[in-house]
Amino acid sequence: DQQVKQNSPSLSVQEGRISILNCDYTNSMFDYFLWYKKYPAEGPTFLISISSIKDKNEDGRFTVFLNKSAKHLSLHIVPSQPGDSAVYFCAASAQVGATGNQFYFGTGTSLTVIP
Amino acid sequence: DAGVIQSPRHEVTEMGQEVTLRCKPISGHNSLFWYRQTMMRGLELLIYFNNNVPIDDSGMPEDRFSAKMPNASFSTLKIQPSEPRDSAVYFCASSITGGYGYTFGSGTRLTVV
Numbered sequence: 001d002q003q004v005k006q007n008s009p010s011l012s013v014q015e016g017r018i019s020i021l022n023c024d025y026t027n028s029m030f031d032y033f034l035w036y037k038k039y040p041a042e043g044p045t046f047l048i049s050i051s052s053i054k055d056k057n058e059d060g061r062f063t064v065f066l067n068k069s070a071k072h073l074s075l076h077i078v079p080s081q082p083g084d085s086a087v088y089f090c091a092a093s094a095q096v097g098a099t100g101n102q103f104y105f106g107t108g109t110s111l112t113v114i115p
Numbered sequence: 116d117a118g119v120i121q122s123p124r125h126e127v128t129e130m131g132q133e134v135t136l137r138c139k140p141i142s143g144h145n146s147l148f149w150y151r152q153t154m155m156r157g158l159e160l161l162i163y164f165n166n167n168v169p170i171d172d173s174g175m176p177e178d179r180f181s182a183k184m185p186n187a188s189f190s191t192l193k194i195q196p197s198e199p200r201d202s203a204v205y206f207c208a209s210s211i212t213g214g215y216g217y218t219f220g221s222g223t224r225l226t227v228v
Contacts, residue, residue: 102163
């Protein structure tokens with residue numbers, strides 16, 4: 001079962017507008033969330049994170065919002081740029097102790113920013 | 116730092132053949148993860164190691180899949196025998212234990228014909 005879900009496989013946005021990517025999770029034990037960005041033929045790279053003690057984290061044009069009661073998070077990109085065109089993965093983790101923690105990933109959303 | 120190094124970048128093999136994927140984690144990272152990317156399931160965790168010890172292999176799809184980490188700087192993922200449905204991109208990632216996030220390699224695109 002997918003514990004992290006990204007229900008929109010793709011999204012197209014005009015350059016300069018806002019991109020909103022959504023992610024839902026089912027495990028209430030998840031306490032740390034990440035967004036990764038992936039270009040073709042490359043591995044995913046870390047973009048932004050948020051801890052469950054916060055409901056918002058901002059880094060430049062990127063903001064992640066967390067709604068714990070709804071088990072939902074979203075990534076906002078403002079303004080969107082053509083270079084933002086990539087696949088975005090949402091990931092969630094619950095601390096499992098000294099042996100490390102594993103992240104569960106969604107299926108990804110392919111964002112296309114139209115110039 | 117060269118990052119996480121995976122080899123080969125591409126592998127095409129015939130059904131029934133053995134395939135070995137390789138990974139060199141970032142020096143100092145003591146957790147290593149093997150993921151498989153498919154359209155249906157996204158990034159699916161196959162197995163992860165902590166201090167060279169397999170911690171969770173529940174994601175390994177079948178006995179045809181096996182993974183080893185003989186030392187802190189090298190891991191392999193083996194498929195024997197390979198099947199067409201194993202075709203996917205396989206990623207290796209590493210992190211510091213308890214660290215917040217992974218560093219991924221560039222992946223190995225496996226095609227089984």
